[in-house]
Amino acid sequence: MNDRALEVFISLLLLGAGLVTLAFRNRRNRMIGFRVGYTWHSDRVWRKVNTFSGLYSIAYSLFLLILAIYGIPLTPFILTMLAFVLSEVVIGTWMAKREYELEELSVEAPEKPPATEGEAMKGTSxxxxxxxxxxxxxxxxILVALFWDKLPERVAVHFSASGRPNGYMDRFSGLIVFPVLGWLLPFSLTFLARDPGFFARMSAGVTQRGWFELNVLTSCALALVFLTVLLYNVGAVSANxxxxxxxxxxxxxxxxxxxxLRVGKDERA
Known part of the structure; x- marks a missing residue:
């Protein structure tokens, strides 16, 4: 699959996700929709946030599809996609909390989050x-700064299955902008989870500590890849x-x- 085909596939996948989210916006469920934050505690909030999420996903997926057809390089395409996805998570979570707070004294919002406003879940820092x-x-x-003078003006940022470079960017975008945007996703998801209302599916066994560990390990995984790409571009490691x-x-x-999935409530401390 070449870069353009991959971009089209990703765009259509996001378009399908948006359409399905919009189709299931009227009924809370555990499989489809924007299921974090206070969406799980109110039918009205669920409808409003999932309507936004579905429409927003459809809009940016069509924009990405246009970029893909136009032939935008894969790296800026991925950067744009990450920016849209991150903004959807942040705006959707903010909307859910705000809408729930507006109706928390009404009969439609009887399911209170597991802790009071601003209070983190007990036992987890x-x-x-x-x-x-x-x-x-x-x-x-710091490593980027130390190796900056040894880096070429254009660096390899995308590689084939055999490890050969097939995509390049200027070094600032490829080794600073792209990694920081990638790092922001797990960091933001960790920060948003400070609010107990962020967890829509606590009954399914997901704990705050398990969520934090997932995002830290994801950050470690991204750091490993970004560091390897950096070292490759300064000639310190091979394509393998x-x-x-x-x-x-x-x-x-x-x-x-x-x-x-394994961290239980008894391990939160």
Whole structure:
């Protein structure tokens, strides 16, 4: 699959997700929709936020499809997609909380979140998890600064299945902008979870600590890939290292999912 085909596939996948979200916006369910935050505590909030999420997803997926047909390079395409997805999560969560607070005294919102406003779930401290992610970003950016003069003006940022580079960007965009945007996603999802109302499916066994660990391990996986790309561009590692880094990314994310599902309420402390 070439880059344009991949971009079209991603755009159509996001378009389908938006259409399905819009189709199921009128009834809360555990499979489809914007299921974080206060959406799970009120039918009205569920409808309003999932209507926004569905329409917003459709709009930006069509925009991405136009970019794909036009032939935009894969890297800026991915950057644009990440920006849209992150903004959808942030705006959707903000809308859900705001709408729930407006109706929390009404009969339509009897299901209260598991803690009071601004109070984190007992036994779980968010600070260490945020510090680990900030430390990973800081370490990476320090290495970029140290190697900056050794980097070419255009750096390899996309690689084929064999590990050969097939996509390039200027070094600022490829080694700073792109990694920071990628890092922001798990960091933002960790930060948003400080509010107990963020968890729409606590009854399914998902705990705050498990969620934090998933996002920290995702940050570690991304840092591994970005660091390997950096070292490749300064000539410190071979193209084979990219494949090993990809395997490491999958292993770390798999471990994060395992921890998300296995960490029980008795392990929150």
């Amino acid at each position: 968010m600070g260490p998890y945020l510090l680990v992610q900030l430390g990973l970003l800081g370490f990476y950016l 290292a990219i494949n090993y880094a990809t395997v490491g990314l999958l292993v770390l994310i798999g471990l994060g999912i395992y921890r998300l």
